[in-house]
Amino acid sequence: MTGTILRAALLLLALAATLHGQDAPAAARDDAVVLVLDGEPVSAADYAQWLLDNQGEGLVPVFAREHWLLEREAQRRGVRVSVAEVDAEVERQFAERIAGAFHGSRAEWLAELARTGRTESGVRLQRRAEVSDRLNGRALAAIDRVVPRDKVEREWWRKYGRNGRRYDLRLLQFGVRVVAPKSGTPDEWKAEEARVKAARRADAVRVRELLLAGADFGQLAQEHSTDAETRARRGKPAGGFDPQGWPGAFLDELEKLAPGAVSEPLYARGGWWLVRVESVIVTSFDEVEGELRAELLARGPEDDEIEVVHRRVGDGVDVRMLPAMHASPGDPELGGPDTPVISIGGEAVTRAEYARWIHSIWGEVYVRTFAEDLLVRRKAAELGIQVDEEEVQQRAxxxxxxxxxxxxxxxxxxxxxxxxxxxxxxxxxxxxxxxxLRTSLLVEKLVLREREVTDEEVRRRFASALGPDGVWREASKILVSSRYEELDHGQDRDVLAREAAAAIERARGRAVEIVARLRAGGDFAAIARAESDDLRTRSRGGVVAGAFRGEEYPDDVARVVYALPEGAISDPIAYGPTWLVFWVRVAGKPTFEEKRGELRRELEESRPGLLEVRAYRNVLAKGARVEVVAPGLR
Known part of the structure; x- marks a missing residue:
């Protein structure tokens, strides 16, 4: 199905391209057929609504802050970014990507796009939308721009070295390699590390004495340096010395050395170093400040300055999603393309405008997922499989x-x-x-309908259900939360810590009281339904489905449960900021045959995992026939 989906994406991209100055067919009507999946038509409105339903709500803040408000501010300030500027920047990014990741091979880049379900046209459309917004942000940030001193100083360091000092150095490393003992305490490990460091420092001191006596630095670097680069280059770093990545203490000592001096052993980057300064060129900040400031102005605003613009234009602006966002396309009141779906500072954004923006960036990315979702829904409808709202809410x-x-x-x-x-x-x-989740739950039900469980899978399930003592346990649990989330997190940290500790202690008190009620004959299921803070088991009266499996809990929790006899109630067990109380309902050694049917049903009914769900969707998609009938989103 991949090839046809890609062809679908190419045509679907045509309309959104008009937003960025490309030639394209006229916009499709809302009822235009976009795709035909296994003989069933899919309209432009359906795809637009799917994008809004699946991405619309989450992208509202991004749309408002990084596109809509930015675009209006640019219009207000008379800023206009041309199509030619946008295209030039997109081409620059493409060329950089091809040169850096594909060794200049455009064919390899295109092949990679195809492997990931993308096309050049789709990526180009996405980049145009993103670059247009970014260039608007740069242009706004450039208005009356003043380059701050810290950026000029950063450039001074980058170009002329730390504090304006550019060194010609020779370096020699005595690497410190500590072999971890097979056994031993942390203190013994630290002692061994200190011993090795001291021994290697002594080696460095001996070689330094040879250098002070006139020995050739290059020769000694070849003989002693454990750093491959300086050993191969007779102590001279390739490309000159770059201070980036060296500790501040090392660089501070370096600044104290006069030309010709040899340092004491300096520890950095996993070893002791000897350094000889051949020469140093010092460039003061005042000498080059004007030149550097002009270069930074010419280079244009940086990301942090553009982010300031984003914050400024969005500060205090009320952004709201309107009820029409998730109205069905057939809704006569709220489903039309000109219906407002977002309010930004009191101004309306229509369904069509927002859908086009999402489509320009995400349309190609999600076209395969869209097709898969449709196939899942149609398959479920054919088989009479449904999910109700309570199922969806519970899973959420x-x-x-x-x-x-x-x-x-x-x-x-x-x-x-x-x-x-x-x-x-x-x-x-x-x-x-x-x-x-509605579609995911449909997939799960389809998977369960077709699932076949083998005897070998049942045997493995039985073996994994037994505790370390070979006992099969079935348990119920009650979780008592400390209600940490209800504390005032804006107060002083020490006060919050004391209140959190007090909340945990109060929760322990509740758990102790619950244990007392249970041991006095209280009904575990009733108490669990009333008291437990665990959403998964509360509605089942605390019952943990299937056998108790210790690997699902921390070791200290599992050990307590594995030690309980049948019928016993545990003391409260600390579990993060909560407490657990377990009741071992069953503890015995059943045979495999006694549990075979139960375990088979458990496997047949167990919730499909993510890989199983993805595999089913892929199989469904591979068998589909996809035909493109008309392009576009209105």
Whole structure:
């Protein structure tokens, strides 16, 4: 399907090209057919809406800040970037990419694009959109620009050396290589490292004495240097001495040396160095400040200055997504191309304008995913497979919990803080994930419908379910959170740390009280539903699906559970800023035959992994017939 998808992308790019001065066919009508997948037509409006549904909400801040507001500010200030300027910069980037990554071979570059599902036309369109915005930012940043002194000093160092000192040096290294012992304590390792460093320093001191006595530096570098470059070049660094990457302490000592002097052993870059200064050229800042400032002005604004423009034009501007963003194309009230989908500072952005911008940058990138999504939905519809809203919402909540557990150490507030940086909220994130998860859940159901489980897979599942003592355990759990996210994170760090410790202790108190209730005969399932903070197991009364698998928990948690007899309730177990309470419902040594049916069902019904989902989508796409009927997005 890849070839036909690429041809589809080429034609789909035609309309968006008009935004950047290219010749292109007239815009397709909203009801124009863009693709035909296995005999079924796909309209331009459908593709536009798919882009909005899958990328629209997340890209609103980028569109507003890096394109729309920038473009209007450029118009207000009389800044105009020509098509020729944009094209020249795009060509420069292409030439740089081809020369650097493909040794000047345009054919190899084109082959790489084809392998990654891209075309030259598609990449060119994307780069034109991005470069146009960047050049607007540069032009705005150049207005009344004053180059700050720190940038002039940076250029002085780069061109004339640190503090304006350009050295001609000879160097010789005595590398320090510590062989890690097969066993030993950290203190023993440190002692061995100190011993080796001292021995190599003594070697450097002996060679320095030879140099002071008149020995040839180049000869000694060839005999003793453990640095390949200085050994091969008789102590002379290739291209001259570059201070970049050398420690400040090393460079400070270097500045103290007069021409002809040989340094004491200096430690840097994994070894002791002897340095002899052959000569030094000193250029004062005052001598060249004017020249360097003029060069920097001619070179134009840098990335940080362009970023200041982005912040300035966006500061205080209210950007809102409007309800029409996710209206269906057939909605008579909100689905039209001229319906506003974004409000930026009170000004409306229509569905057509926003869709064209997304399409110019992402249209080719996502055309394959779009086709796969359509194929999945059609396949599911043929088989009567559906997902309901509750399934989607539950999976979205689980996904959020996974992110918080794995990426934010179970700290929900840290996740909230990250969302806030991008101007998003939990509700925004969940809404976007729900749209994406609908198709993923359909794929999972299609995979499960066709899944075949072998006896060997069932046997492996049985073996992995047994604990280190050969016992099969089934458990339930209750998670008690410290509610760390509810603390005031704007207060003094020490105060926050004390409050966090107090919150963890309060959570432990809750967990202790829960254990007491359970050991007094309380119903575990009822208490779990009422008290547990674990979204995955709370609705099941705390039941952990299948056998308890210790590899899914830290070792200290697994050890406690593996030591519990059947029917036992654990003491509270620390788990990050939370506490876990386990109940071992079952502990025994069943035979494989006794568990065969249960494990087979578990495998047949287990949620497909990401690789399995991707493989199914690929197989579905490879068997599809794709025909391009008409180009464009309105």
């Amino acid at each position: 909540r689980e996904y959020v919990q996974d992110i918080i557990d794995k990426d934010f150490l179970e700290n929900r507030q840290r996740w909230y803080d990250k969302l806030a940086v991008s101007g998003s909220t939990e509700a925004d994130f969940l809404r976007e994930q729900c749209r994406r």
